[in-house]
Amino acid sequence: MPRDMQQYLRPGLTSTPFCPGCGHGILMGLILRAIHQLELNMDEMLFVSGIGCAAWIPSPHFNADTLHTLHGRAIPAATGAKMFNPKLRVVVVGGDGDLADIGGNHLIHAARRSMDLTVICASNMVYGMTGGQVSSTTSVGAFTQTTTQGNPYQSLNLCKLVIAAGATYAARHSVTEPFALIASIKKALQINGFCFIEVLSPCPTQFGRHNQLDTPVAMIKNLMETCITKKKAKKLSPEELKGKIITGEFTNGAD
Amino acid sequence: MVRYYLSGNEAIVEGAIRAGCRYYAGYPITPSTEIMERISVRFNEIGGVFMQMEDEIASICSVIGASWAGAKAMTATSGPGFSLMQEGIGYAAMTETPIVVVDVQRAGPSTGQATRVASGDIMQAKWGSSGDYQVIAVSPWSVQEAYEQTINAFNLAEKYRVPVLLLTEEAIGHLRERVDVVKDIEIFNRRKKPGAAPFGSEERDGVPPMPTFGEGAKVLVTGSTHDSYGFRKTDDPLVQDRLVSRLNEKIINNREKIIDYEDYYLEDATVVVISYGITARSSLFAIEALRAEERKIGMLRLKTLWPFPDSLKRNIGARANVLFVPEMNKGQVAGEVRKYVSCPVVTFTQTNGEVIYPDAIIEQLRRYL
Numbered sequence: 001m002p003r004d005m006q007q008y009l010r011p012g013l014t015s016t017p018f019c020p021g022c023g024h025g026i027l028m029g030l031i032l033r034a035i036h037q038l039e040l041n042m043d044e045m046l047f048v049s050g051i052g053c054a055a056w057i058p059s060p061h062f063n064a065d066t067l068h069t070l071h072g073r074a075i076p077a078a079t080g081a082k083m084f085n086p087k088l089r090v091v092v093v094g095g096d097g098d099l100a101d102i103g104g105n106h107l108i109h110a111a112r113r114s115m116d117l118t119v120i121c122a123s124n125m126v127y128g129m130t131g132g133q134v135s136s137t138t139s140v141g142a143f144t145q146t147t148t149q150g151n152p153y154q155s156l157n158l159c160k161l162v163i164a165a166g167a168t169y170a171a172r173h174s175v176t177e178p179f180a181l182i183a184s185i186k187k188a189l190q191i192n193g194f195c196f197i198e199v200l201s202p203c204p205t206q207f208g209r210h211n212q213l214d215t216p217v218a219m220i221k222n223l224m225e226t227c228i229t230k231k232k233a234k235k236l237s238p239e240e241l242k243g244k245i246i247t248g249e250f251t252n253g254a255d
Numbered sequence: 256m257v258r259y260y261l262s263g264n265e266a267i268v269e270g271a272i273r274a275g276c277r278y279y280a281g282y283p284i285t286p287s288t289e290i291m292e293r294i295s296v297r298f299n300e301i302g303g304v305f306m307q308m309e310d311e312i313a314s315i316c317s318v319i320g321a322s323w324a325g326a327k328a329m330t331a332t333s334g335p336g337f338s339l340m341q342e343g344i345g346y347a348a349m350t351e352t353p354i355v356v357v358d359v360q361r362a363g364p365s366t367g368q369a370t371r372v373a374s375g376d377i378m379q380a381k382w383g384s385s386g387d388y389q390v391i392a393v394s395p396w397s398v399q400e401a402y403e404q405t406i407n408a409f410n411l412a413e414k415y416r417v418p419v420l421l422l423t424e425e426a427i428g429h430l431r432e433r434v435d436v437v438k439d440i441e442i443f444n445r446r447k448k449p450g451a452a453p454f455g456s457e458e459r460d461g462v463p464p465m466p467t468f469g470e471g472a473k474v475l476v477t478g479s480t481h482d483s484y485g486f487r488k489t490d491d492p493l494v495q496d497r498l499v500s501r502l503n504e505k506i507i508n509n510r511e512k513i514i515d516y517e518d519y520y521l522e523d524a525t526v527v528v529i530s531y532g533i534t535a536r537s538s539l540f541a542i543e544a545l546r547a548e549e550r551k552i553g554m555l556r557l558k559t560l561w562p563f564p565d566s567l568k569r570n571i572g573a574r575a576n577v578l579f580v581p582e583m584n585k586g587q588v589a590g591e592v593r594k595y596v597s598c599p600v601v602t603f604t605q606t607n608g609e610v611i612y613p614d615a616i617i618e619q620l621r622r623y624l
Contacts, residue, residue, distance in 0.1 A: 010473070043471040048320070060475050065468040067323060068477035071315060072345050076313035078319030081468055083304045084278050088324065088469050091306055109309040
């Protein structure tokens with residue numbers, strides 16, 4: 001990480017626990033760049049996370065107050081801290097299993113309340129930490145430890161979900177779109193209200209190896225092929241859009 | 256002194272506010288709901304934060320978040336809601352987060368009889384979450400004491416950085432009685448020491464000072480095993496052992512300071528009733544009736560249920576011929592008493608959703624007098 005980012009990292013840390021090829025390290029860097037560009041004071045920031053690989057993005061790495069809570073419960077813990085001290089700028093970072101599955105109810109209700117939180121969901125479409133089981137964002141047909149014949153269920157569209165629940169801002173980007181992602185994180189940090197960003201992050205270790213994408217390069221390439229911007233998607237037929245993941249901003253009411 | 260006429264649930268709210276509680280999150284559940292209703296109104300008047308959350312899990316987690324943001328924070332629930340909160344109680348114990356959880360016990364198991372009384376959550380209160388941890392649990396026997404014990408619960412939570420459970424019962428929650436509020440009540444606020452390790456102590460049973468979010472302390476809080484500065488140490492046996500031992504010993508070694516009780520007619524008693532909550536009132540009524548017949552009977556009333564007053568029991572157990580434990584459960588405290596005494600422990604259990612009446616206790620006691 002470049003030297004000017006060092007100030008945002010907790011002193012004494014020399015490495016992350018992420019596997020080779022994991023996208024979470026990229027996301028970690030992009031969150032810090034957004035904070036750096038906005039010149040935010042880390043003393044006024046609180047990072048809350050639950051359980052899972054993505055929960056380790058802020059905890060212990062970020063040099064701010066960090067609350068590493070129970071599985072799925074980052075949003076209610078963040079709600080309590082934010083409601084009692086509204087001066088705190090509260091950012092929730094979690095995975096798809098944590099925020100959308102076990103914590104899905106809290107996600108919906110925080111959006112409904114327009115709780116002033118920035119929620120970043122690092123979605124690798126699998127339960128990484130427990131060894132690669134299917135999650136609610138795993139695409140139909142994908143192979144995991146618990147869907148050895150292909151995932152029979154459709155995946156949850158988290159941006160649509162939070163918008164329907166009343167989120168102020170929602171966006172989806174892949175870690176392969178770093179500049180768009182930084183821009184979205186900056187927006188989310190500045191907008192009052194419930195802001196949600198789904199970040200597609202590759203997991204070659206637990207997802208890739210079951211889906212013929214077992215190298216970091218193969219996963220990144222696959223993400224670049226699968227993700228398509230909203231602008232480009234408009235020009236494509238529903239047939240052509242099949243299996244694609246649309247990225248971009250999904251602000252309230254627009255889509 | 257000011258005199259009020261309140262229900263137990265209302266008195267809990269007033270006690271919490273008096274103790275400095277300014278954050279409450281909860282989810283409606285009978286028979287505790289009046290607590291959230293009243294505190295939502297009272298916080299409008301005095302400037303606290305009230306949140307009705309989507310479930311009990313969110314309630315306790317938001318209370319934990321608020322506590323780290325500097326609040327004295329509370330939630331209240333009952334039976335099934337208390338079960339949902341257990342993971343959060345374990346997390347609060349592990350992260351040494353001061354919170355107060357009120358359980359207005361109702362008849363279980365499961366949904367049971369929502370409007371009827373029981374005291375079936377005594378063991379759940381101690382053992383409901385995973386691993387080895389300690390909580391403090393207090394049990395009032397009157398509306399007056401619901402008020403006082405709530406203040407005590409906050410003081411203990413702040414002093415020992417531990418979740419404190421106010422285990423009351425439907426009968427106390429809905430009972431209306433006089434409450435005398437005095438001016439001078441000791442209020443304890445959490446100890447702060449900038450720069451000090453927030454999760455470690457040089458003493459094996461020490462309680463570290465607690466920083467607050469937003470003060471630049473860059474606190475690192477985790478429910479994983481952590482060192483004294485909060486860094487995860489998930490494969491270090493020494494750190495695990497030291498942390499778990501301290502979490503337990505900071506309560507166990509201070510139990511003489513924590514435990515509160517009252518005794519009645521114990522000087523010459525050969526039969527001793529051990530009782531708590533609303534049942535202790537029936538017990539005292541029964542004992543006074545039997546004392547009028549010059550029966551040598553006394554009572555130990557437990558105001559603290561956890562940590563368990565083991566030495567107290569041992570002393571009484573050495574003097575008495577028989578211990579008698581009436582409870583609105585299948586003998587949860589009686590089982591605990593048996594661990595510490597050699598004399599016979601007789602249980603009188605009632606799980607029909609009604610309070611145990613004095614007559615029933617008298618009838619049972621006569622068999623041993």
